[in-house]
Amino acid sequence: MKTKTLIAIVAALAALAVVASCFAQPSKGGSVTTATKPSDQELKKKLTPLQYEVTQHEGTEPPFRNDYWDNHADGIYVDVVSGEALFSSLDKYDSGTGWPSFTKPLEPANVVTKTDRKLFMERNEVRSKHADSHLGHVFDDGPAPTGQRYCMNSASLRFIPVDKLEAEGYGQYKKLFEGKKK
Numbered sequence: 001m002k003t004k005t006l007i008a009i010v011a012a013l014a015a016l017a018v019v020a021s022c023f024a025q026p027s028k029g030g031s032v033t034t035a036t037k038p039s040d041q042e043l044k045k046k047l048t049p050l051q052y053e054v055t056q057h058e059g060t061e062p063p064f065r066n067d068y069w070d071n072h073a074d075g076i077y078v079d080v081v082s083g084e085a086l087f088s089s090l091d092k093y094d095s096g097t098g099w100p101s102f103t104k105p106l107e108p109a110n111v112v113t114k115t116d117r118k119l120f121m122e123r124n125e126v127r128s129k130h131a132d133s134h135l136g137h138v139f140d141d142g143p144a145p146t147g148q149r150y151c152m153n154s155a156s157l158r159f160i161p162v163d164k165l166e167a168e169g170y171g172q173y174k175k176l177f178e179g180k181k182k
Contacts, residue, residue, distance in 0.1 A: 037081065037131045051080055054155040055133040058118070058125070063098025066154035070094075074177050075161040076106055076170060077152075082131035084110040086157065087150065090176060095142070095149055100157070102150040103142055106173070113138060126150060 037043075043052060053059035063069070068077070077087040077100070088106040095101035105111040109129065116125035116137065126135045135156045142149030165174045 043081065047080065048155070051155045054153045055081055055131075055135075058116075058134045059153075059155075060136075061099075061153050061155045066099065068100040068152075068154040068157060068159060069098050071100065071159060073159070073161055074180065075159055076165065076173050077157040077159055078170075079110075079128040079131050079133050079135070080156055080158045081133045082128060083158075084128050084130055085170060085173065086110055086128065086135070087152070088173070088176060090180075093143060095151065097151060099136065100152050100154055101142070102152065103146045103148060105150065111135070126152070128156075 038046065040056070043056060047055065050059070050061060054061060071089075071092075074089050076085055076089070078085050085107045086105060087100075087102045091102045091104050091106070093101055093103065112127050112129050113124045114127065116123045124138045126138050127133060128135060133156055134153075136150065136152035139149045139151060140147055160168050160170055162174060162177045165171055
């Protein structure tokens, strides 16, 4: 009887840990987050239909009709699902494509690439490391110094302006913008 009770307690604790992880808040502000991906049901509540389609089903938003393609404010861009720090406005440029484009990630450890063979061609898909959100694609036709163009979907990003970095838990990135002429 003691063994069955112990097994039941261990199973209950394991189930409780799984449920608790679904409601865990992503850590903010760290160079690499320990965020976990919320359940599909939670994502459908949290995200707009476009954000859900882009991040969870590799969708693409329309060019020139998205939130950040022409955003020129200083700040950082984070994963809309997990809050992982991804890109900085300091590395953003106008690629002429109608989507926000960056020369490099702010936190390379939060960005992964994988081969995408959709659309009858091979491309390098960009995903967030911890939430596995589809962000966009990276191409080798960008400007110096990297020669790369991280072409992202605004729907997969959330922009945090410099004056809100501290309040949102990303204060360590504020120093990147110190001394920059306004």
